[in-house]
């Protein structure tokens with residue numbers, strides 16, 4: 001299997017972490033996004049969106065990081081990262097979809113005015129930043145309640161934890177303070193102490 005990715009992509013980060021967690025034989029291929037490799041005809045034949053991460057398993061191509069996580073976990077059902085029982089599976093899916101539709105976009109708004117603005121030499125739009133931060137805080141409140149009395153979002157370690165925590169690895173440059181969210185803070189520390197996650201963090 002080959003994973004087309006980029007070291008600074010949060011969507012690729014979660015996939016790398018699950019690859020390491022499961023110990024799967026995956027070759028990481030860095031896509032040179034500065035050179036526009038992700039928009040080349042060759043890359044677009046694997047992912048018409050021209051985005052990373054993209055998985056190629058002997059010609060079976062898959063995109064959308066959360067779908068890739070499910071595919072990888074299904075290869076090792078004994079890991080329990082994607083439970084097979086109806087409620088367990090649905091709960092993990094609930095969080096994966098919430099990451100894609102809610103928390104991920106909120107975090108992206110804040111990243112756009114901090115990390116990306118700096119990277120592209122653009123001025124920070126304070127109004128957009130404040131609006132994004134309000135959404136991030138709203139979402140952190142949801143996570144805080146969900147983690148009350150629990151080590152992991154679905155009780156035991158699952159794909160949900162890898163997917164959600166990926167939106168927070170740039171929390172310092174994003175200006176996200178977790179002090180008001182002690183359960184989230186402890187959960188992030190728990191996740192970031194795992195070897196699979198540590199090995200997947202970009203060189204910073």
Ligand SMILES: N[C@@H](CCC(=O)N[C@@H](CS)C(=O)NCC(=O)O)C(=O)O
Pocket residue numbers: 008009010011012038050051052053063064065066
């Ligand atoms: N929803 C997608 C998001 C993928 C995504 O936006 N990837 C970014 C890097 S984090 C990318 O490739 N951007 C290039 C572009 O949009 O042209 C996923 O979870 O895989």
